[in-house]
Amino acid sequence: MTRSTIYRPEHDEFRTLVRSFLEREVVPRFPEWEKQGLVPHDFYLAVGELGFFGLRAPEEFGGSDLGQRSFLYSSIWTEECSRAGVSLGGAATHVNLVMPYILALGTAEQKQRWIPPMVEGRLMGSIAMSEPETGSDLAGMKTRARREGDRWILDGAKTFITGGINADLIVVVARTSDHDNRRDGLSLFVVEGTAAGFARGRNLEKIGLKATDTAELFFESVELRDDALLGEEGKAFSYLAQNLVQERLGIALGAQVSAETALEITVDYVTQRKAFGQPVSSFQNTKFQLATCRLEIAAGRALIDLYMLSHERGELTAVEASMAKVYCTELQNRVIDVCLQLHGGYGFMSDYRIGKMYTDARISRIYGGTNEVQRGIIAKSLGL
């Protein structure tokens, strides 16, 4: 119903492959994963075999070497998962956030050690920024790493970490020095899941995204070698700012597709469902509500297409990524709310897809930086 104008024939072939993989391998297993609260770690080997994790990585590490062009391919995964109503747990974080950090900042030795097994899906990665007492105000974090001889000693706790139960490698943000500007003095460390002093809390119970593991992580005097430091000491804030562009655009895209899917499902439903002897679709209210959804969705698609092409060229700014995130996630929440209402009582039933979409959608205005934080970024670009 909603056309995207940015994909080329090679993308269409890839989409067919992804769609059939999801239909065959994921859709039938998904209800079980939702009950278990995670995607079994072994399953990531099958995803790796399909090449999803290697899109960006250079050939020498087993990847397809698409670099920045990999974004449109991984967007196809985002779109197809959203359409099929499934997710691959922490896989998107692994491929869209963690691997780009290591590829961009890692030394030759670090890349050689971690990227090939990450491409295969043997090692899965998470990114740990948020803490129990601070999420939006990242610079206020308490997790610290101090030097002791040729080692770093890491202490602290993180929470809400996507993929945190399955993760074998965690990119942890920690304070390494204090400065007047609190954004200075944060560093990135790669902590392996087997490190002594590292522990996982429980798989947190959420109101949505049931098949994604989300965990608390604890670091108690974790000893790290110098080569656990990723990039330069003290520079994490600027690294995070660069990578959050892709994260926010990815969230915006997932939200946009979920709004498009909700509309399709609902047009179908209101055409079948009868009230007062006529289809629900025949009421003027239904038509106007869904027409409004459609035109807002069209505007969202135009924005996201424009920004995706811009990101593929490496030109998307942080402010634009924030605008896409706010626009598309709020669109998603509005549209799904209207669509659920048009389902009547069935919309509130767990076995109707729209109900699940409603609870899954709520997080998109919160994670990746809340929409209030995004509005702050946008306001700053106005000089306010």
Ligand SMILES: Cc1cc2nc3c(=O)[nH]c(=O)nc-3n(C[C@H](O)[C@H](O)[C@H](O)COP(=O)(O)OP(=O)(O)OC[C@H]3O[C@@H](n4cnc5c(N)ncnc54)[C@H](O)[C@@H]3O)c2cc1C
């Ligand atoms: C399912 C899920 C997955 C997540 N995955 C990850 C992950 O993989 N890695 C990770 O590091 N984090 C992750 N997070 C954490 C997420 O990014 C944070 O929850 C989010 O950034 C908000 O932080 P907070 O929860 O501490 O809320 P708070 O910062 O306490 O915010 C509370 C409220 O205050 C508002 N607020 C805060 N500051 C301002 C301000 N300056 N102006 C106006 N309003 C403000 C916020 O918008 C919000 O409405 C995840 C969270 C969830 C729920």
